[in-house]
Amino acid sequence: MSAPVISTARFVLADPREAADLGAFLARLLRFDRAAAVRLQATPDETGAGAGTGTGEGSGAGVLAVYGRLPLGSAGVLALRTARLVRSADPSADPFVGPAVDLTVSAGQLLDGVDEEHGALAVPPPVTGPAWAGLLPPRGGWRPLGAVGADQVLPQLLAAVGEFKERTAQVPEHHRTRAVLDGIADEIWARPLTALPALPLRAAHAAYRIGFLHPGAPLTAHRAGGWLRLTAPHGTVALRAAAAPGAGLGLTPLA
Structure with a gap:
């Protein structure tokens, strides 16, 4: 049983169902890394447009953005889940009430x-x-690159997963090092996503692994400077436009 958490702040969500969604997101991150940390940014939502890269409509009170890292290769991919805030439950006792909250x-x-x-x-x-x-990733300045449905992405993604499994299974046991397997992964996931050629296939892979990519979901691609992002109704993944050599999406195939 985990030790009691001494809270520094308590937020009330505009949609109570988003608590379960946040919990599922955190649980998936912890499957990758039991010691995972997340960065939180809570800001007023003056425009009603949400956090700019996440889900849902803004409530006018605030938006909480939760960033996590998928340790899928040396570079990794960032995942973002947002939730609309109503208020702080106890403003008089909350040291972080103010124009913004930003902590890890x-x-x-x-x-x-x-x-x-x-x-x-x-x-x-x-x-x-x-x-x-x-x-x-930056909060603003995103330029649209295209929009497709998830059903246009999933066939290529699942075929690539099958290729990864097949090729890694053919590697002799005495050559099965992380470097060799990461090299295969990097070759596969660095390929352009056919439905959204501006994005590498690793963006769709990461979105699927973290639970954002569902059949029938609308997907949008954006770029801001050296960052790319893929946004689905349940969240966003972001990555550098040019991955470093060897920064494959890791060794664990899709379940």
């Missing part, structure tokens, strides 16, 4: 603070953030 916390402790019954989120004390948390 333990994903496991944050998951412990998800209150599905009341649609709320208790935020644990901040931790020293990993390097990736200091370099997030």
Whole structure:
């Protein structure tokens, strides 16, 4: 049983169902890394447009953005899940009430603070953030690259997963090193996504692995500077436009 979390803030979600969605997102991150951290950014939603890269309509009160990293290769891919906020439950006792909240916390402790019954989120004390948390995609300046349905993406994605499994199974055991398997993964996932050629296939792979890519879902692609993003109704993945050599999407095929 985990130790009690001493909360520094508590947020109430505009849609109580989003508490379960956030919990599922955190649980998936923890399957990749049991010590995962996430960066939280809570900002007023003056435009009603949400966080700009996430899901749902803005409520006018605020938007919470939760960033996590999928450790899929040396570069990794960032995943973003947003939720609309109503208010802070106890403003008089909340040291983070103000124009914005920006801190890095333990994903496991944050998951412990998800209150599905009341649609709320208790935020644990901040931790020293990993390097990736200091370099997030920009909030604005995104240029659209195209829009498709998930059904136009899934066939290529699943075929690539099958290829990855087949090719890695053919590697002799004594040559089955992480470097060799990552090299195969990088070759496959760096290919352009046929339905959205501006994006690499690794963007769709990451979106599927984190639970954002569902049959029939609308998908949009954007670029801002050196960043690319793929957005679905349940969340967004973002990655650098030019991946470093060897930065494959890792060794674990889709379930």
